[in-house]
Amino acid sequence: MRFILLLFLSLTLSWAAVVQKRAWPQGESFLLYLQHAGIPQSIYWDLDREDKELCEEIRAGVPYYELYDDAKKRLLQVLIPVSEELQIHLYKDVKGKWRFEMVPVAYRKIEESFAVTITRSPYQDIIRATDNGYLAHAFVDAFKNSFDFTRLQKGDKVAVVYSEKIRLGRPYGLPTIKAALIESHGKKRFLFRYNDRYYDEKGREIEGFVFRRPVNHVRITSRFSRRRWHPVLHRYRAHLGVDFGGRRGTPIYAAADGRVIFAGRLGGYGKVIKIRHRDGFMTLYAHQSRFRRGIRRGKRVKKGQVIGYIGSTGMSTGPHLHFGLYKNGRPVNPLGVIKVTKRTLYGKKRRAFLAYAKQMKKELEAAVAQDRKPSRLIDLSRTCYGVNEKPESGKE
Numbered sequence: 001m002r003f004i005l006l007l008f009l010s011l012t013l014s015w016a017a018v019v020q021k022r023a024w025p026q027g028e029s030f031l032l033y034l035q036h037a038g039i040p041q042s043i044y045w046d047l048d049r050e051d052k053e054l055c056e057e058i059r060a061g062v063p064y065y066e067l068y069d070d071a072k073k074r075l076l077q078v079l080i081p082v083s084e085e086l087q088i089h090l091y092k093d094v095k096g097k098w099r100f101e102m103v104p105v106a107y108r109k110i111e112e113s114f115a116v117t118i119t120r121s122p123y124q125d126i127i128r129a130t131d132n133g134y135l136a137h138a139f140v141d142a143f144k145n146s147f148d149f150t151r152l153q154k155g156d157k158v159a160v161v162y163s164e165k166i167r168l169g170r171p172y173g174l175p176t177i178k179a180a181l182i183e184s185h186g187k188k189r190f191l192f193r194y195n196d197r198y199y200d201e202k203g204r205e206i207e208g209f210v211f212r213r214p215v216n217h218v219r220i221t222s223r224f225s226r227r228r229w230h231p232v233l234h235r236y237r238a239h240l241g242v243d244f245g246g247r248r249g250t251p252i253y254a255a256a257d258g259r260v261i262f263a264g265r266l267g268g269y270g271k272v273i274k275i276r277h278r279d280g281f282m283t284l285y286a287h288q289s290r291f292r293r294g295i296r297r298g299k300r301v302k303k304g305q306v307i308g309y310i311g312s313t314g315m316s317t318g319p320h321l322h323f324g325l326y327k328n329g330r331p332v333n334p335l336g337v338i339k340v341t342k343r344t345l346y347g348k349k350r351r352a353f354l355a356y357a358k359q360m361k362k363e364l365e366a367a368v369a370q371d372r373k374p375s376r377l378i379d380l381s382r383t384c385y386g387v388n389e390k391p392e393s394g395k396e
């Protein structure tokens with residue numbers, strides 16, 4: 001399963017079949033794709049709710065693969081990523097019937113550390129050293145709420161420990177800053193990523209972009225997961241948002257200030273509103289019974305403003321809100337970003353954090369002491385899934 005793409009490629013050699021890499025067209029739905037590709041649409045209708053939702057996560061511009069026989073006439077298999085972790089695999093079984101399965105995207109993860117001496121700005125200096133704009137962006141993003149970059153001067157140091165996915169020999173997706181150090185005016189400022197949040201050296205959370213809950217007094221019925229193996233169904237699943245169960249008609253609030261970029265129907269998600277926020281964030285509110293009057297594409301909304309009402313449109317077993325949060329097009333766990341209070345780690349959690357931070361600190365300080373150079377593994381043809389925020393399709 002893991003090596004499905006390799007299998008794909010080896011089939012190419014043995015059968016003289018042809019693999020075609022394509023970019024997912026703007027405005028194409030999965031259902032529409034099946035029609036265009038001549039694959040029975042019953043494949044989609046037979047899916048369960050969660051898989052139907054995932055079919056709405058295919059992004060315009062994402063590379064997908066089609067395998068044809070040597071005459072390039074008959075489509076044999078298709079691979080379509082729905083996230084950095086999972087992809088749809090469509091194939092004909094031995095009886096010639098089309099099948100659908102979710103398979104993991106094969107990649108390996110690398111961890112790197114390096115140091116850079118400031119000559120202009122962390123952003124420019126990291127790009128110059130690594131050729132990796134995404135990494136420079138992630139660094140600035142991590143520190144911007146707790147550090148004033150204008151205080152930096154020439155000769156100051158920054159160090160970074162980060163991880164990145166490599167797929168087919170190339171960087172894939174967005175890098176993650178695991179720990180970072182700014183050494184300025186003889187003072188050291190550390191930052192550590194721990195359970196998807198950033199903390200300082202003492203285990204105090206560093207404030208990021210703050211969202212509110214999109215609904216009041218309702219319970220969470222399904223949590224976020226990027227990829228999990230279902231031991232009973234024997235399948236890979238994912239849930240790229242949080243479900244809040246609530247009565248039909250319960251008001252839904254904008255999680256932060258922003259602009260509505262979509263208000264309409266979207267297959268398995270039913271009636272959907274998408275709001276774009278600053279810093280590359282986007283929120284999605286699905287299965288609504290109706291939108292609030294006046295909420296339409298292009299409309300500016302305030303945090304806490306009612307935008308619609310809970311319902312069960314699309315693929316939904318009962319009234320609930322499916323709430324999705326995306327950063328630069330990549331789904332993130334909303335519960336990691338919605339904040340009730342700023343967190344400080346205590347007790348056992350704090351001890352575990354401090355042990356982790358100590359090890360990361362050592363790594364960062366060693367990088368500075370050795371003036372460790374980054375390895376330049378970035379390639380301009382990176383297969384970046386979901387990095388470029390494409391304009392949303394105009395379906396309303």
Ligand SMILES: [Zn+2]
Nearest residue numbers: 241242243322
């Ligand atoms: Zn959901």
